[in-house]
Amino acid sequence: MGHAMEWLGLHFITELPESGQVILNCIHDPFLVLLAYLVACAGSFATLDMAERVAHAENAASRRLWRWVGAGCLAGGIWAMHFIGMLAFQAPVNVHYLLPITLVSLLIALLTSWLAMHTLSRPALNFWQCLKASIWIGLGIATMHYVGMSALRSQAVVYYQPTMFALSILVAIAASLAALLLASYLRNGVGMFHQLLKYGASLVLGTGIISMHFTGMAAFNLVLPSGSLLTQPGENNHLQLGLTVAVMTLLIIGSCISAALADKKLQHKEHDLQRVNSLLSQLDQARMSLQQVAHFDPLTNLTNRRGFNQLFAEKLIEKTHAGGMLAVLFLDIDHFKRINDSLGHDAGDELLKVLASHIKGSVRSHEDVVARFGGDEFCMLINLNDREEARHMAQRIMQKMKEPIELAGRRMVMTTSIGISLFPDDGKTCDELLKNADLALYQSKGSGRNGLNFFSANLKARATLELQLEEELRNALREDTGLMLYYQPIYDLKTGEVSKLEALIRWQHPVHGFLAPDRFIPIAEANGLITELDNWVLRKACIDLAELSHQGCEALKIAVNCSPLSLAREELAGQIEQALRSTGVAPQRLELEVTENALMGNIADTLVQLRQIRALGVSLSIDDFGTGYSSLAYLKRLPLNTLKIDRSFIQDIPKSTQDMEIVQAIIAMAHTLHLEVVTEGVETFEQYQFLECHGCDFVQGYLLSRPVPLVELLPVLNEINQRKHTYTLTSLSLVHGTSALM
Known part of the structure; x- marks a missing residue:
């Protein structure tokens, strides 16, 4: 042999062998090579999947479990690939493997794979960390490979080419680095594209792993010592064994991937459940908040x-x-x-x-x-x-x-x-x-x-009656039944004739009989009916005035009461104009009576309203003067025509000197303001003489006549006007009496 050397128990050859030694020509079974590649790709895919599970696991125990499962899948994939790759190796000599050494190589693969999974379980990985870890992992894979190779036993001696040997280690490190970088990149993705990337990465990593194996096999030579007889290999069951190992490995890896998928779905369900629980908790809080809002007053925090x-x-x-x-x-x-x-x-x-x-x-x-x-x-x-x-x-x-x-x-x-x-x-x-x-x-x-x-029970009875009266008053207004106007003459002291009438509403109730205004006006005011009632009185008075004109009373004026609530409405002037136009009555023949409290309620708005009414030509009278809180400063600014002294000031005349002085003062003040004066409630001849003596313009009261309906009015007017010269007012008083009701 040329130059041979031994390092760590491995034999290296640098030159061709001398004569007498034969390098055996070895081949690989292509089917088993393809099967080894498939196992390598499956192991790579499982590793990427387990790295993803480790990254998404929520507690330390779960991360630890999936780290070990991933290490097992990677180790199984690499080792099974190596084992099947060795079974694919076919030499023209009888070859067998020692089981203990083969199992040691499996242990090395497991430790190396655990190191890989441990590295991938870090939250963040930079390139230098990946490079450092890949050197150790690559060396571990190479060690597993060459330990597994050392289990081979045959007649021939195993020698390695140093260049290819070194290259196989570099390929192992490169494949490890690629695996770490890809797994680190892919462990946080989702969706179909991410899954396709994972499949592609598995093929790349499978190629890297099998490349390392066959680079190592390329460095491997079987040399038959000189003088040895070549023993032909016997029948072997490498194909069957390779298929068995592949199927078992793929089943284990597939089970692990299925378990990871099931765990992923379970974790998603747990997340969904947590989200549902969180939403339920939020809904519960919202319900409690709504209950708080629904049952408590936000300002005072008292119950609502x-x-x-x-x-x-x-x-x-x-x-x-x-x-x-x-x-x-x-x-x-x-x-x-x-x-x-x-x-x-x-x-x-x-x-x-x-x-x-x-x-x-x-x-x-x-x-x-x-x-x-x-x-x-x-x-x-x-x-x-x-x-x-x-x-x-x-x-x-x-x-x-x-x-x-x-x-x-x-x-x-x-x-x-x-x-x-x-x-x-x-x-x-x-x-x-x-x-x-x-x-x-x-x-x-x-x-x-x-x-x-x-x-008390009588409160309820009164409230029930008022409610009933309110409902019946609405019906009376809607159907125009039961309500009627009575007229009380107003006598002009200068001409000695009746020149005005005051329209007074009455209600002929079907059950309670004849009702005076004080019985139902407060109900109308309290329930928003007063404006409708005032409008009814206005229209009816204009209709009656037109009727009186046909009967020869063209000069008569009618005074109509206006409640404070009606006076506050902007539509009042328009309603008056409409009533006059529809009946053809001249505006000068209508007088509107308003109480002084109504006038003083909102003086600025009242002034605008009164000027609009005066612009129509309608006269204005201040009613019940002396019972409110009139300001003379305002009174002189109001566009009034007439001032009506309340009956309370006249009833004790001539007995009350104080009342006589007050009435004299009011008459004098009204004339100073260029207002005509009407005194109501005149019942005795003495009161009449006093008022005539002190310059009062008009009188109204039982002395002249009680209020009468329109059908009875003309005879009363004729009688009062005819008696001006032929009868004294004393006899007039006796005829009409003071027993008539207002």
């Missing part, structure tokens, strides 16, 4: 109406079964609107918070419920032993309210009106008790506020 009703229903069930009393206290802050109007809504909200804490601080225990129903309405539900406890609670709240409150730089004291209903005396249901407490509250507000009232 919905929450109160729920608690109320529970309490009623409890008290119905166990017995006992409950009180419902309805509270309304007196004149709260003035705070919002003057200081603004922010100040109003701050005040409500303070008042809510006052009310909350008045309750005795956590069992008592305090709720805010909205605006300045509060409601309380308290447990009772007797009726007086509810009174004491209400008085305690009213007392607490009297504590001064600092707000917007002011010290103010608020008061409250309270209505109380009791279970079981005043009702058995939530609705009934709340409604009855509200009726009692309405009574407290009607009695001057800053007070308390218990519900």
Whole structure:
């Protein structure tokens, strides 16, 4: 032999052998080579898959498990490829392998694969880390290969070519580096393209692994020593063994890949489940938040109406079964609107918070419920032993309210009106008790506020009657039945004739009979019917005025009352114009009577409205003068024609000197402002003489005539006008009497 050397137990040859030694010509079975390549690709794919599982595993135990599974797949793939590759090796000499050494090579493959998986399990890998690890892994694979080769036994001696030997190690390192870089890149991807990349990378890595093996085999030579007889190889079962190893390896690798896939799906399901749980948790929190919003008032943090009703229903069930009393206290802050109007809504909200804490601080225990129903309405539900406890609670709240409150730089004291209903005396249901407490509250507000009232049966009867009257009044207006106008003459002291009529509404109710205005006007005002009612009166008065014109009374004027709520409406001037145009009545024959409180309510808007009405040619009269709070400064600016002195100033004349002086002063003041004066409620001749003596322009009252319907009007007018010269007013008074109702 030429130059031979031995290193680490391996024989290297650098030159051709001398005569007498034969280098055996060896070949490989192509089918088994292809099978080895397939196993190498399967092992590579499994390694990439396991690297991905390690990267996505959520706990240390799971990462450790998949690291070992990946190491097993890689080791199995490399070692099975090597084993099948060796079985593919065919030499013209009898060859066999030592099993212990073959198993040692498997152990080396496993350790090397574990090192590869350990490297891949790092969160982030840079190139230099990959290079360093690939050197160790490549050396490990080469070691496995050459240890496996050393298990070969035959007549021939094994020699290696140093160049090819070194090249095989470099190929092993390069394949390892490619595997680490590809696995590191592919472990975080998703989708179809990522999967195709993984398949492609598996083929590349399989090529790298088998290249290393066959580079090592290219360095491998079998040399038959001189003088040896060539023993022909016997029958072998390499093909069958190779197929068995391949199938077993592929089955194991396939099972691992299936397990990884199943684990991936399971993890996705767990993620989905966690997401669902998270969403359920969020929904639960949202539901609790909504429940908080649904059952609590955001401003005062007290229970709201919905929450109160729920608690109320529970309490009623409890008290119905166990017995006992409950009180419902309805509270309304007196004149709260003035705070919002003057200081603004922010100040109003701050005040409500303070008042809510006052009310909350008045309750005795956590069992008592305090709720805010909205605006300045509060409601309380308290447990009772007797009726007086509810009174004491209400008085305690009213007392607490009297504590001064600092707000917007002011010290103010608020008061409250309270209505109380009791279970079981005043009702058995939530609705009934709340409604009855509200009726009692309405009574407290009607009695001057800053007070308390218990519900009583007559309150309910009155409320029921008012509700019924409201419904019937709507029907009367809609169907134009039952309502009628009565007219009271207004006598002109200068001409000695009736020059005006005041239109006064009456209602012929089918059950309650003849109703005066004071019985149904407040109901109309409280329920939004007053503007419709005023409009009905206006239209009817114009129709009647047109009828009077046909009967020869072309000079008569009619005075129509206008409520404060109607005066506040911009449409009023348009409605007056429409009523006049549709009936053909001259505007100068219509006079609108407005109370002084209505005039002074919103003086700027009122002035605009009155000027529009005056522009039509309609006269304006200030009614019930002296009962409100007129300002003379404003009074002189208003486009008025007439001032009507209220009956309260005339009824005690001539007995009351003070009233006589007031009436004289009003007449003098009105004439100074160029206003004509009407005095209503004139019932005696003495009153008439006094007013005539002091310059009053017109008188109206029972002395002349009671209010009469249109059909009875003409005879009354004729009688008054004819008696001007033929009868004294004293006899006129006796004829018409003072017993007629207004």
